[in-house]
Amino acid sequence: MTQMTMGKALNEGLRAAMQADDKVVVLGEDIGALGGVFRITEGLQDQFGPQRVVDTPLAESGIVGTAIGLAMRGYRPVCEIQFDGFVYPGFDQIVSQLAKMRARSGGRLAMPVVIRIPCGGGIGAVEHHSESNEAYFAHTAGLRVVSCATPEDAFHMIQQAVLSDDPVVFFEPKRRYWDKGDVADTPSLDLHSARVVRAGADVTLVAHGPSVKVAEQAASFAASDGVDVQVVDLRSVSPLDTTTLHACARSTGRVVVVHEASTFLGIGAEVAASVTEHCFRDLQAPVLRVGAYDLPYPPSKAEDDFLPGVDRVLDALERSLSY
Amino acid sequence: MTQMTMGKALNEGLRAAMQADDKVVVLGEDIGALGGVFRITEGLQDQFGPQRVVDTPLAESGIVGTAIGLAMRGYRPVCEIQFDGFVYPGFDQIVSQLAKMRARSGGRLAMPVVIRIPCGGGIGAVEHHSESNEAYFAHTAGLRVVSCATPEDAFHMIQQAVLSDDPVVFFEPKRRYWDKGDVADTPSLDLHSARVVRAGADVTLVAHGPSVKVAEQAASFAASDGVDVQVVDLRSVSPLDTTTLHACARSTGRVVVVHEASTFLGIGAEVAASVTEHCFRDLQAPVLRVGAYDLPYPPSKAEDDFLPGVDRVLDALERSLSY
Amino acid sequence: MTALRSVPVASPERSVQALLPRAAAIPTQYLSPDGNLTEQGRGAPIDDALMTTMFRDMYLGRRLDQQALNLQRQGELGLWLMSLGQEASQVGSIRALRDTDYVFPSYREHVAGLCRGLTPTQLLSQWRGVVHAGWDWEATRFHFYSLVLGSQTLHATGYAIGLKHDGVDDVVLTYVGDGATSQGDVNEALNWAAVNDAPIVFFCQNNNWAISTPNRAQYRGALHRRATGFGLRSYIVDGNDALAVHDVTQAAVSHARNGGGPVFIEADTYRMAGHSTSDDPRRYREDAETEVWKARDPITRLELYLRASGVDDDYFSEVRAEGDDLAESVRKACLQLEEPVLTDLFSKVYAEQHPVMDLQHAEHLRFLSTLEAAQ
């Protein structure tokens, strides 16, 4: 058990994955000498050499497309996309190629490729640097989509993602990179399980990635008002751990889901649809969603009002409870 | 009022739009002399010349990206994407550029661009030629996403889309291109309204694009079993016409939504979430979704079982009614 | 300010050095359309056995094409894309590889596929809609088709980089069309391959058309020149001359194999048929153009050469008989291809456990059982 930041945990997780298997290669823009713009790959090129930690030309389709070729050759590539908003030039390679390859091959060709995406807002960045685009990938059959919310999960989930024979889109909440936390030596959950972060009997608050901390803060505030909020960290956005999710929803009968992505067709829509379908009789109130508004990400001086913050979550909890 | 196929209706709609405004230009792969692989632009190049009906190089990002530039110059481009599965190379230009341009410009720069996508399966095509990817675009703030289900709507909606100062992703259900129907001279609805296609008191069946016909067929079968199914054609996938949708849901208390896209985070998820949130007390049963399974589109000999057909819809109607 | 010289502004055209796009080079040609060796050809290496092998390959490829066309017309295939006219490009290039070299085709490389040992039926299966990938790509070192244009060139480049890392001296060859070169992916691949000195050959079958789009609407300059600009070694060859294609490809492959970096080959050829069985080329091109290319037919050309070189009728009848067999047997096998069953597919999307998939699979089985119950 050690204390470290999420950024460091990812760095150590990648290092461990590379040490464990020399077929693991890391590729992306500026990840070598610079260590990536967030320093997540810091020191890796020194340790593993420029053949395993590759500064690529500046082209996301190229990064993903050549990673697919490397995977066909037996490698396990980990791609870094520099910022969330720059993954779209690689969209075809992710959605048409990476995601479908195994199914196209009749289940024979494995695609052990990880796509790391620093995601989300809250760091005062310029446009295209604060997006939450997990829903595009979660809607895509053939991909797995996960997001870490703590240093502990960051450390273990990145290794589990590398070990997976399926392609994994790995979202890293960039505004949590500098948050510290304990990291246990062994993982307590597999890559695809949700975690009940806080027990609670009155209402279930579902979050993932950067919003988990917001959810926990809201739960604390609510507690001081005597409301007992259960907080669930999805961890895996696709597949959803429906077992945990439905059990939690049933236990409280009230669900609020919070995420930074646009509300319309955000993962909250799937959570609401799935929970409602499977737990209809147990629900005391409709599943409420607290997402970003359906605007393109605003100039950063307006992001605090744009992102779902503690107050909006508390408001939704109240609406759910008073339904 | 004339009878024509949906393909012809689109062709005539485009012709009318081009006649009405000489800033309307049409661009895409093989749309000139060939008239497009589905002949939707047949005869337009002869009539309007190669400067307004442009055979482009083979690159979807180029098609959308240059259309954006043309729009900045005052044109109203209509882009044809040859098949649904080939829109992804243009995804960045659609999602980061076209969709966001107006908001980025502080509401000043209009983007009157239409992206036509022949969509959906059921024609025995090879891979990448049968996809239903409307949810990606519907999740994207700044775009409008519509789909026509009848020749009448095809004729009028394509013209309304061209007239819109917002970017419109226009889905054309390719397996309905050859279906004939009446086309009135004037539109009865605006681009963003849902239509109640069939009145019914027992359960509401929501569909769009190619699935509307499936829904109507299911409703007919159900009628012969004494079940009165209301059928709603969304027409606009984003924004949803929530007024109509919620009113219909309230009127029957039971909703089933059907679409060809993957179920997970398909538009059915949004319909379910929205209806549940706003009509919770009126619902007798959870909103049920009948989508394609979350598999990449299978080889065509398996598509009949993959696509949501009449039997699966009837099964869902039954489950809803017996809930 | 007075000290400044005030020279009248000269025509800028004269004052700066401009690099002008050079015209295309002249394609390497060894066999003239009437089957005679050209001057270049007379200096070229000629291997008897290879010539007859390549004739047979091309001939059988064309027979497969014809039979597939028939099958499509009879409703037994959903679609077929003919290689008609491009046989020399495919055979000449694939025969210049070692069996261990890895090939990333586009979607029209049936004739090349046959050379790699794919069965005709495997080649048809995708177009009959029973599978997406119809053959064992590992065993044949011939990857399954990519229908999203140009996407395979990046996979090929990544694979080639992997080969290099592994210290293996195999090379990769990827096929790409003239139209596909307009895609961002293909250009990214050229650049990527160059930066990495990847052991890869980009083989462009420039058949002059991308569906209805002629080269002049697709690009300017010349494709092999573009590749040169990306830093690749590049060649242009008469794509209807199997002998020249083979030799040029060998040169390219040996360059790549020996660490010289990536190579681009532009094969000047022609799509004699429509784009696919759904296409009607008379809507956009003149029959006269096709006639010109008929006179450059790659199979006739090699046949004329072989006959002039003394290859006798027996050889040609043998090959013809083999073609009859192929046509006959592929028709039978095609009709017997096993159809896919949806329930089998749920387990083929992910390698690992997936609860949502499991739910859907169960739901599908439940639904099927209600259907059965209803019967």
Next chain:
Amino acid sequence: MTALRSVPVASPERSVQALLPRAAAIPTQYLSPDGNLTEQGRGAPIDDALMTTMFRDMYLGRRLDQQALNLQRQGELGLWLMSLGQEASQVGSIRALRDTDYVFPSYREHVAGLCRGLTPTQLLSQWRGVVHAGWDWEATRFHFYSLVLGSQTLHATGYAIGLKHDGVDDVVLTYVGDGATSQGDVNEALNWAAVNDAPIVFFCQNNNWAISTPNRAQYRGALHRRATGFGLRSYIVDGNDALAVHDVTQAAVSHARNGGGPVFIEADTYRMAGHSTSDDPRRYREDAETEVWKARDPITRLELYLRASGVDDDYFSEVRAEGDDLAESVRKACLQLEEPVLTDLFSKVYAEQHPVMDLQHAEHLRFLSTLEAAQ
């Protein structure tokens, strides 16, 4: 079979004609780093007024850069990307355009923007996070920045095609970085522009680095050669020599304006600062390299030339004073920039009515009112 010749297989390298990537051409240079006219320069057109204008442009641009850096360090800007060292490339090129020619910048063209009449504060506003687009692009004919690399080159190409259709003889100039040339979009744009004979100039500021990625990891060959391969006329110029950049750009613009088709200019320059205020270039490059380029400073170079040509101190003090004013006033104006209010933004996404947006706007207002009520 015996009649076939059996020539031993010659080395393929000798039997075919290979096109090798040509090395880069030598950049056009009129002013040497020590401010003397080169031989090429002595034959070039020189316009006194233009020289002093360009000096002033470059000097003020650099002052803005420095002040913006200060503001960022003080927490008043979220980020800033300096043009330090690239002033000649920007000023020389933009000054070669007519005011009506339309410019699509990337994101580092502050110095060019100033020349187009953008105020320093407008240029800062985006980096302070108050707007995405800080100026009137229609009035200045200088589009707002594109942060998704290369995406603007396609918009520029489309716009240029529109100009051509309209029969207007304006041209488009778009700025692009060396790193961005690896993107599919940029290559698609080059091809598209060529096919359409579009009146556009692609101006590539090759500053040798893309964040930490040096040219040798970005591409092979030379960028202007690549453009040639796409069928564009292309130039390479010393990007730290405002005089040469101006003249070359004029040649390019006049070519494009007169219907000659698209042109590519590669300006050989250097990013003297870090990539942005968040970047520490010592992590990936040697100070020695920066020193070499310091000696080629574009502003010093022009100052030396002007002084040698007799421009007196008064001129330089005037410009310096102007720079002081600029620095002072931009600081004040920056701090006064109005902040965006979320509620205003709901109406700026769509031109037409949007029920879901209306619902969300109402929901947001309701939420705000509960907040107020709680206070």
